[in-house]
Amino acid sequence: MTNQSPLHPRNPHRGRYDLFALGKTHKPLNGFIQRNPMGGKTINFANPSAVVALNTALLKHYYGLKAWHIPKGFLCPPIPGRADYIHHLADLLGEPNFNPTIRVLDIGTGANLIYPIIAQHSYGWKVVGTDINTQALNNAQTLIEENSLGASISLRHQADPRAILAGIINADDSFDAVLCNPPFHRSAEEANAGSERKTRQLSRHKRKKMPVGLNFGGSNAELWCEGGEVWFVSQMIRESERYATQVKWFSSLVAKQEDMPAIIRLLKKTANCQYQVIDMAQGNKVSRLVAWRFESMSQG
Template identity: 50%
Template sequence: MSKPIVKIAAKPAMSPTGKRSKPSTPKPPVAKSAKSAKSAKPNIAPAKAMSKPKQGVERKTLHPRNLHAHGYDFSALMTSYPKLKTFVRPTPYGALSIDFADPLAVKTLNAALLKHHYGLAFWDIPKGALCPPIPGRVDYLHYLADLLFEGAPVQRAGQVSVLDIGTGANGVYAILGHQVYGWQFVASDINAESLANVQRIIDNNPSLQGHLSLRQQQDEKSVFKGIIQASDRFELTLCNPPFHGSLKEASEGSLRKVRNLQLNRGEQPKATSATLNFGGQAAELWCQGGERQFLATMIRESQAFAEQCLWFTSLVSKQENLKPCYQALAKLGVDTVKTIEMQQGNKVTRVLAWSFHSQAKRLQWRNQIVSGT
């Protein structure tokens, strides 16, 4: 079995601080064509392509189609969602912002963004659920659209089916994926309460009804097994894996983020577990073995569903987890592996994507879906 092609593409992003840009749909950059899967060795870019930017180097920007590349227009957001006014304050530099260490402020900002930019009439999450940053979540989706169209002009395609592994109580990937690109989603999670909340969001948004379906994972040791059914065909799978390997590790990581926010504002760190903004149910933040083990399970199980899925993808937060992923994928004999680097503010993450299909077959599959034939 031939070894996979591995491509690493450095992609940009920056922290939102300015005014909102107008929605636009420019053509994505033309990707380099994949080399033949008959390559004797994987073509892995040097490590420097994945390194963090040094001080003084121009910061990367969000994806060109990301509406949040120039920050938040708080005046417009408050007009669309008046509840946000309670939390908006001027900064020492004269701009408007919120306290990102305040969980209610962040949740209200998300609701405002989803209404103003993405037409969502209702969005809410239970106390303690993960409250995701919208710019970073939609960035992942924009890069997946580029991946699917492989250099061709990206277009809305209601026939595209996507599987969201671990949708959480917020359901943001499925919501944004449908609202931005018209994709159909199956959203899965192991937590019944999380799925019940996503269903509540769907029930209160007519634009989502009939386009998002929910499935519960019954086995905590499985990823695709028990979720993908025999009749399913997905153009994309996506996932934001649990980052931590234990509840203690997850709590310490969340507390560290809040303390860093306070230090950046010149305050004395004083956050406690009761005031954490970076909430998240257990299944959203940690699992046995952490991100590395979760990815290993996902890769191993993907082989059984190779003919049903065009592209498998996942976020990878820890760079050191990429090498074991490449090794596992090479053993499975996948055709193509791509790694796309994303950055939001100081956070660097990567999209790992793999396909068991040749480029010719991928293009044929995609064209049939887009044309509806």
């Protein structure tokens, strides 16, 4: 079952960024606003400081944050696409309205805490974020405390880097959904090549070559794992069978279209498993949200 759409109708980032309003919300952004060749306002997306300032402004303006920051070298995610995942997940759950009884698990929440922030502000959900990186979790915990989000967002450390749900979901846990944005590169070399391509695209109008990997950043665990997203999502599917009675929907982003056949084959072979694929478009980029549940837990 496949649906194709632009940014979700409830996504507040469907139009162009209102840099004037964002600059009023977060004044440091004003130092990075410049004119594009058409005379409009923009920022240099190849400048990591500009991207962080934009994200901070977006999170303050749309999501009510008081403060947001990430350690150097960690992923600075593009927010519109992250928001789209949350809004599509709300539709999947049949919960398009504010509902603080919904509880979700965010696999690989990172230092940026983006998914829990958007989910909590947009729908009031309770979110448990997990990560293997203690530095990322420490920064995420600081963001929780600085923004008084402790009643809605909590964190758990995944001690086993080859496990995803195991060791995280306890016997007395129940979740309405699991969400995940897995590392999609298969090696450090592949991740570096991807960063080089992105940097060339963002700075193609400049004569001076930009340093690799600076704009959106990303630590090793955020960008790649052995086997890439095929291994990661496949492992998540295999582990999910153990928690079929504790989770209504499991889901993950899949960045590469060529990785989908292997993932769909495994879902088809998994007993009592129903799955759904939603295409999500942002500009020229298309990613996929794959979601699955087990028939014994089907709701509606």
